[in-house]
Amino acid sequence: MAPAVCLSRAVVLLGRFPALAGADLLVERGEIVHLSGPNGAGKSTLLRALAGLLAIVEGEAEVLGHDLTKDRRRLRRSVGLLGHTSFLYEELTVEDNVRFAVRAAGVGVGAVEPALDRLGLDGRLRDVAVARLSAGQRRRTALAVLVARRPELWLLDEPHAGIDAAGRDLVDELVTEAAATGATVVFASHELDRANAIAGRQLTVVGGQVHAIQPFVTSGRS
Amino acid sequence: MAPAVCLSRAVVLLGRFPALAGADLLVERGEIVHLSGPNGAGKSTLLRALAGLLAIVEGEAEVLGHDLTKDRRRLRRSVGLLGHTSFLYEELTVEDNVRFAVRAAGVGVGAVEPALDRLGLDGRLRDVAVARLSAGQRRRTALAVLVARRPELWLLDEPHAGIDAAGRDLVDELVTEAAATGATVVFASHELDRANAIAGRQLTVVGGQVHAIQPFVTSGRS
Amino acid sequence: MVRDAALVAGKDLLIEVRSRVTLNQIAPFAVLVLVLFAFALEPDRGLLTRAAAGLFWLAVTFSALLAVQRSFAVESADGARDGLRLSGLDPAGIFLGKAAAVAVELVVLEGLLGLGVVFLYNADLHGAVLLAITCVAATIGLAAAGTIYGVLAAGARVRETLLPLLLLPVVAPVVLAATRATEAALGSTADSGWPWVRLLGAFAAIYLAVGAVAFGPLLEDA
Amino acid sequence: MVRDAALVAGKDLLIEVRSRVTLNQIAPFAVLVLVLFAFALEPDRGLLTRAAAGLFWLAVTFSALLAVQRSFAVESADGARDGLRLSGLDPAGIFLGKAAAVAVELVVLEGLLGLGVVFLYNADLHGAVLLAITCVAATIGLAAAGTIYGVLAAGARVRETLLPLLLLPVVAPVVLAATRATEAALGSTADSGWPWVRLLGAFAAIYLAVGAVAFGPLLEDA
Amino acid sequence: MKIRLLGVAAAASLALTLVLGLRLPPTEEQHQYARLIAIHPAIAWVAYLAFGVMALGSALYLWPATRHRRWDRLAAAGAEVGVVFTALMLATGSIWGRPTWGVWWVWDARLTLSALMLALLLGYVALRRVSVDGERRALVSAIAGLSAVVVIPVNHFAVTWWRTLHQGRSLANISPASHLDGQYIQAMLVGFVAMTLVFAYLLARRFQLEVLADEIDDAGLAAAIEARRREGVPA
């Protein structure tokens, strides 16, 4: 079976800026990979690229067997991305959002309830419009979507950010569970200790490239 | 001299929802106070209220000697809020944004350079439009505004979120420095260990009320 | 594809039901436009009555602008547009779904404006059939073209202003043809309206086709 | 206050210079509206020429809508509106600053539309003085009223649709008065335009006053 | 080099056109303005040509077999030059219209169509301005360009019927083609040649500019990638 992710010398442009400048990355199925790195290094760009949201202008990129240089769309149903911004409909309630996402992905709506329950979004919050949620509740809703969709490849951009102490342990649980059930997880996080506790492998992204872990001199100057 | 913050039985409504349900809080000048608490507990609401952005519908609230029930505006120049969203102009560059904020606050523009420098935003990033920044670079820009404005009361909503390892230590430095120079800092954070390392006092917000620290039964259910 | 279209249309209409924007805001706006025309074209009443058809369609066009803008404001709020792409829905389906939702809203508006015209400008209609068909054809055309240019503009941060510029010259013929056809229906001209209706049909057909084909690439890259 | 006004106006115009929205998008839109009017009204019957003044001001009003929308789209992106409040700027200053920026853009647009009307509707003008004064007065009125309602709408997530609804009825008298005054200036009516100009002046004065006083509360609580 | 020659030719023929145009005798019903015939029709023709170029470029770019940046550049160049000529067409036309019809503008099918064309071109150019990065912009603006073109026929029928189904004034009554002696024809033809050359020249230059810009970008890209890789590495 093809590896979950196989990038080689991949270049991605944001505007004219090479946010990814020849990134190499090989992730086997079922792995949990942690991306660290200074602000602006290219972690989010890498994750978005793996989700097929960005064009690969140079190099090769294959995700779950789909060649991203050829077709970035067929991949989508099988990846789940938790971004800095949650892709939710402000006007719709938490439940509406999860239900829509699930049905769009062609999964049975039976998955909605357990997911809400798991993220502590049942009860009062279920019927609150997303626009009214607190930062952490948004993140939880976005996570609920992933849990309900059960993608093959989880791409999590700072999954712990904004989530409360108890929620953090829950996130770790979800990640390890996902991996246990054969899914692959690539996540970016600045909380190194917590991240390394669950990650099978840690990589640093610096200057748009992926390096095997090594101490990097950091700074936002990028 | 009046205490930095003095809330008693303060109630704040978001829509019809009492996000703060009778919160009591007393913070002396120069203190560093850490607010923890489950998602949706009311931390952000509390901070926004202290910044004079929300109306106090019941109870008393006095910040830096200004009675918030009477006038929420005069206070503004002397508080600085770092929110979940950074209040920046997408089209303008990092430098433009900081300069505008500084001039608006009536501080000399001389403060701009050092602030950018401190947050590692000099060099290339200085002239990048905020819309193009990475999540962490945005946070850094927002922080640069605070550093340049040097407010009397710092209200930080998850200041570490999205900022890289080195940046986190920088944030801690900034906070302790601010306190050392007589400013008061109230910040919300879910990264308890890191927070407690710098905080003089830890409080939990639960169900729209502020409690002295104690283990709380958590969950997003709020 | 049809399934996806239904899903998306359902979602958009649900949002409309929740937020009531079309009903509470766009509809009054449309009527207001009529009133403004009345102001601008004062003093001679006859003029209004003669221009009724044209003004009706102008009002519809401006409302369509708002409806489309709304339809994509909902999407691009908080990066939800990326959400559409990640949802794994068939682009053609998304296009048809959103166009359908807009069309439904427009039909409602047209009914309203129709009354407005009859009362404000005391126009009276014969040829109800012709009128009905005209409305249907024109509406489909407007909705289809609107959705295409909507997604084009949705990418840019300047969508409020870009959309009108792109859309208006394209739908100009619709305004023209629909006006003439309606004049025929109102009996304010001698000659038949059917050729115009055919023209409207052609327009609608063209843009439905263009949309179904081009929406994918546009959604990906716009 | 004047200082703050200058600061804000400068900022808005800087954003315009950076993004060129008024120039590249609103201006063509405005001219386009003129062409659309021609479709709606029968050019041959000389309606256009007779209605020239009215249509000119309608076009100006629609452009003003876009300009105001843009002016606050810039603000409310990513909570920048809270930014305005936190900036500690004098609300009256903010109001005057934003209104001034909008007015500047409108004047440019009016020049353009003026040409458009002269050429497309072959209206020819006498009484340039009257016309100039009319434009100035009306522009100030539109900008002032627009800014007031702009901030009202900016709070809501539905500003695209809410603003027109709020603004149009308010500026209807401006459209009316300006139309009459302009007709006088174009010599298409016998009676003097000065009473109308006085009306416009009054309107402008009122809304400047209202804005300077009410902008604070609106910015706070809208 | 070739382009420079083209430029020279364009300049020369333009000069000739002016001479011929200015040596035209004023006609009795149009006086001096009749001379506009030397440039106006030619400009109008070129305006259409430019629109066509934009369409062609977009189409060729969209066609997978022929997808290449050059077509995107061609479309861009065509559109921008087109804006200029369409505007000129409207301007010269209006200047001509004033004496001939007594008005700057009549809502004749042809005229209206040209006005709409200008709007479409402006929209296209504005759209190109909002996004920077090549690949995406090329695709998006190609689609936008084509879908602007597909309405032209609809537009055409619409405005034509509008002015013909409705009896009323139109250029038909004051048909341009009215009695032209050889001298006018001659000036007009030279005008066509000249304007076409000018168009070709401008198009070539604009195209060249795009190429250079892209080259700079590509060169920049290599450098940018290098710079990006050095980020965070100890100096």
Ligand code: HEM
């Ligand atoms: C839309 C594309 C246009 C084309 C292809 C076009 C073409 C022409 C041509 C071929 C003539 C021939 C002159 C002759 O044979 O006597 C002409 C004349 C003229 N055009 Fe245009 N023109 C266009 C647009 C315009 C516009 C926009 C205007 C005015 C705003 C205009 C105003 C005139 C006038 C006034 C004449 C002189 C009519 C006469 O000779 O009696 N044209 N045009």
Ligand SMILES: Nc1ncnc2c1ncn2[C@@H]1O[C@H](COP(=O)(O)OP(=O)(O)OP(=O)(O)O)[C@@H](O)[C@H]1O
């Ligand atoms: N148009 C542009 N011009 C210049 N730089 C740009 C442009 N667009 C993006 N960038 C840069 O590209 C990088 C994007 O990186 P990315 O968002 O992937 O960072 P990240 O690793 O996720 O950082 P963070 O930890 O802050 O989330 C940033 O350094 C940003 O400054």
Ligand SMILES: Nc1ncnc2c1ncn2[C@@H]1O[C@H](COP(=O)(O)OP(=O)(O)OP(=O)(O)O)[C@@H](O)[C@H]1O
């Ligand atoms: N209109 C509303 N209806 C119902 N609940 C609302 C409404 N507006 C706000 N809320 C609730 O108010 C609370 C806002 O809390 P706040 O944003 O202060 O939480 P927080 O402590 O900052 O949480 P986090 O740690 O996630 O940032 C949330 O629980 C939210 O669900």
Ligand SMILES: [Mg+2]
């Ligand atoms: Mg990131």
Ligand SMILES: [Mg+2]
């Ligand atoms: Mg919060």
